Amino acid sequence: MIDLENLPKTKFRGKNITLAHGAGGKAMRDLIDEIFVAGFDSPELTLLEDQARFDLSNLNKLGNRLAMTTDCYVVDPLFFPGGDIGKLAVTGTVNDLAVGGATPLYLTCGMIIEEGFPIDDLQRIVASMKSTADSAGVRIVTGDTKVVPRGAADKLFINTAGVGVIPETSNIQANRAQAGDVVVINGYVGDHGAAIVDARGELALEISTVTDCQPLNDLITEMLKVCPDIHCMRDATRGGLATVLNEFASSSEVAIQLDNTKIPVREEVRGVCEILGLDPLYLANEGKLIAIVSKEDSESLLAAMQKHPIGKDSCIIGAVEESPQGKVILETGFGGNRIIDMLIGEQLPRIC
């Protein structure tokens, strides 16, 4: 494990990123060598070719389809309770591959850095990416850096793309939910959203919730071992649980019935939502997957998930029904139902 608090001193000169670090000359070469190549420490990157190269025969052994994805990360603040933009950038892309059933293998890393950004912070973020990549068993194999004038970007933006291989046995698609299936989640919803609201510091909430930002691929490997035929699976990031379930309901032309009393939400997160007028079902997560599987498979799947450290709070939160098609319905736990629709725009706090 990399100790993020005690990083080795680099030979890199200067305290802040300047435009010279993006100009293609010696300064940029120093930045790449001392921060990125040293920090990511992968054989492909060390070669410093314009592209990473892979042996196809190795990939062929893992499955019959290549999976590819990309995501941009612009979170503010860059450091938040339990994580930072670097951890997020690796986790998010790894998870986007893994929920499709793919074994994530290689990541790219593009960074847009605002002039004046502290080198120390950059080094910490790179180390955090490396640490997260190691824990997920993936390598960062190629990258790009641009430095833009002050004000042209907000501190640091990261893009990661990822490649993985899908085994022949798995066929996970948003349109495969069918009546009789059940909805499974691997733990508490809304932690990441609440942690970010808190970290912005505008509200002095003094909560101890940390982000749930974590790679899901190891858990998913265990899941696929006991249940190769997962019908649908996505990670519930922006837009939260509600959005993912709406996507499933709409693609599969089914109804999804949720039981509010079964959806795990931490007391603190519920508290934040009560105070701010937010709904935890729409809060972002960075380490939560929603899977739809047949009822027969659900028991063994749940048992396997609960044995895994990031699945110990896994549970069934709802079921798939035939109608009303395309709708997600929440049994409120009070005696009535309500429709859980997609958000229109951003979740805005209510006046009263």
Next chain:
Amino acid sequence: MKFVDEFRDTEKAKTLTKEIHRLAKKLENKQGINQSRPLQIMEFCGGHTHTIFRYGIEQMLPDNIEMVHGPGCPVCVLPMGRVDDCVTLAERPEVIFTTFGDAMRVPGSKKSLLQAKADGADIRMTYSPMDALNLARTNPDREVIFFGLGFETTMPSTALTVLQAEREGINNFSLFCNHITTVPTIKAVLDSPDMQLDGFLAPGHVAMVIGERPFDFIAKDYHKPLVITGFEPLDILHSMWMLLKQINEDRSEVENQYTRIVPTEGNTPALEAISKVFEVREFFEWRGLGSIDHSGVRMKKEYTAYDAEQKFSVPNLKIADPKSCQCGEVVKGVIKPWDCKIFGTKCNPENPMGALMVSSEGACAAYYNNGYEKKIA
């Protein structure tokens, strides 16, 4: 969560629901209140509307009770002309315009505050007017305007913020006052010729400030029973039961279900702050309801220096509601949202034409979002 979960208890809800059904049945036998002539109960406040939909309370009620979702959503009833004024103020280069979050999306005649922000205006979402005052402290070279919005519930905090600004001599803070008053508005609803309401769930947070007495005329002069109601789902059911009991016993009184928060006489320091800073306007324009006498407040002359309307020029143009909108009739319970010609078609939450589609607390948005869409043409 303590002090919350107790008021969402399923078992208690079942008991109350059973009692409500029993009382409603009695009314059916006694007064012929049935599905075709249901009892119309208005919850005035948008907060209540929110709870009713969030917990699916309408589905728990008997068929012969119809909830009428009243005009008490301050975001919904904001007229377009006032939103235009907000945009004009916010687009001044020296201004930081601060607002509660859900006012951001309300459409003006040209744009909403959200669009104005995208166009470059410095608009910031705040949770409290004190946050706005803090922005004024930390940005002495800018003019910070707070968009004061809401009924008597939010009035005291804006009044106290103005008083605090005065005490500290903060001169770059001002208030764009759009506060509205509850009682004249209920009166306007009651005076409307097509009104057929049978009782009220009255807003608990307003009563927390103004007390029980200002509601007396509704029971005494208009003979409508009224229960001051809290905002948790059990509060709503409890109040509904109290209301049905009154109707069954031919009483029309002001009762207080929300005694844990609402003192009979209200909150004296809050009322003092309000009367120090604000005075009643002759009339105020409402989206969907038109002009209502004495239904808004403005800042007193002594506080002109903190009054954004005096400090800056605002166009103050009256923009008529779209002709096709039937919000006024929905608010009074004359028609249901789906009876409106443009409900769910030309008017939807993504593109709201009328007041009640604007905020999730508006009746039409709530109906639309909660899938009462079989009725959508």
